[in-house]
Amino acid sequence: MSGLLALLDDVAAIAKVAAASIDDVAAGAAKAGAKAAGVVIDDAAVTPKYVHGFEAKRELPIIWRIAKGSVRNKLVILLPAALLLSAFAPWVITPLLMMGGAYLCFEGAEKIAHKLWPSEAHGQDADEGVGDPAHLEEQKVAGAIKTDFILSAEIMTIALAAIPEGGFVTEAAALALVGVGITALVYGGVAVIVKMDDIGLFLARRGRLALTRGFGRGLVRAMPVLMSVLSTVGTAAMLWVGGSIILHGSEELGYGWLAEAIHHVAQAAGHLLPQAVAAVEWLVTAALDGVFGLALGLLLIPLAGRVIGPLWALLRGTKAKPGH
Numbered sequence: 001m002s003g004l005l006a007l008l009d010d011v012a013a014i015a016k017v018a019a020a021s022i023d024d025v026a027a028g029a030a031k032a033g034a035k036a037a038g039v040v041i042d043d044a045a046v047t048p049k050y051v052h053g054f055e056a057k058r059e060l061p062i063i064w065r066i067a068k069g070s071v072r073n074k075l076v077i078l079l080p081a082a083l084l085l086s087a088f089a090p091w092v093i094t095p096l097l098m099m100g101g102a103y104l105c106f107e108g109a110e111k112i113a114h115k116l117w118p119s120e121a122h123g124q125d126a127d128e129g130v131g132d133p134a135h136l137e138e139q140k141v142a143g144a145i146k147t148d149f150i151l152s153a154e155i156m157t158i159a160l161a162a163i164p165e166g167g168f169v170t171e172a173a174a175l176a177l178v179g180v181g182i183t184a185l186v187y188g189g190v191a192v193i194v195k196m197d198d199i200g201l202f203l204a205r206r207g208r209l210a211l212t213r214g215f216g217r218g219l220v221r222a223m224p225v226l227m228s229v230l231s232t233v234g235t236a237a238m239l240w241v242g243g244s245i246i247l248h249g250s251e252e253l254g255y256g257w258l259a260e261a262i263h264h265v266a267q268a269a270g271h272l273l274p275q276a277v278a279a280v281e282w283l284v285t286a287a288l289d290g291v292f293g294l295a296l297g298l299l300l301i302p303l304a305g306r307v308i309g310p311l312w313a314l315l316r317g318t319k320a321k322p323g324h
Contacts (some may be wrong), residue, residue: 004065056195059195064187067187069145070152074152078149079175079179080154082175083171083175093157100158101241101246102242103150103242105242106300109294159179163175197223200217203219239293243291247259247292263285265284
């Protein structure tokens with residue numbers, strides 16, 4: 001009997017450890033997911049364009065293919081890479097985060113620049129839909145998965161930095177939970193957004209009540225506005241998250257004067273409205289982080305166009321020559 005009781009005690013102790021580990025994983029995943037929210041918003045804002053122009057019956061299959069590619073990006077490639085960095089080169093994480101933050105600033109600033117100063121490159125998109133639909137779908141899916149890889153890399157790096165230090169299994173499980181959870185959130189949301197106009201049309205045509213049909217028509221009319229708002233929010237989120245990542249990374253590297261100045265401005269603004277100090281400080285900090293992200297992104301646009309882009313094209317050209 002004493003042996004059985006000892007065994008039950010051991011089982012109970014193991015169960016407690018397992019429960020604590022699950023709590024650690026959930027807490028780490030929640031914290032990491034919150035940190036990655038800005039990138040998630042942009043991911044959700046970017047993805048619907050990849051199903052634009054296809055038949056309604058192909059929209060969900062395309063989203064499903066992109067989602068599977070996203071999970072593969074996160075779990076098969078990025079998760080092992082993140083854990084290896086954490087174990088053997090943790091000092092690389094902050095510079096990588098800052099590189100990702102700079103990319104987000106560049107992307108956000110480029111979107112704003114294209115809105116303010118439309119370029120000829122945008123006019124080329126109109127011809128993308130010409131050709132074999134199956135081939136076009138393959139191109140769109142491949143392009144979406146490549147874009148997702150960049151955003152997923154940023155999400156997983158942010159997650160790794162946000163997860164409290166723990167055991168290898170706990171970190172791996174938390175990263176996996178973040179990866180799968182964010183993928184489900186993004187592409188589930190995208191699926192709903194993409195099919196919302198179809199739902200509205202169905203209700204408008206077949207709704208039994210006048211109220212239902214009116215709601216369906218309103219849904220159809222609201223979708224372009226929703227997509228525009230989502231795109232704007234995504235761009236703002238990119239600049240805010242990118243700017244805050246750069247500023248926080250600069251602090252960790254010993255160059256925190258700008259982050260401190262923003263903190264002091266936010267505190268001063270908070271004192272002007274004592275009833276909502278925390279909210280005002282957060283809003284001012286986020287706004288100034290976004291302004292910094294926009295300024296940095298605008299500086300990076302010519303660098304990317306005149307230096308990085310030509311170098312990349314040159315590298316691709318030298319690789320392509322042997323094949324000719």
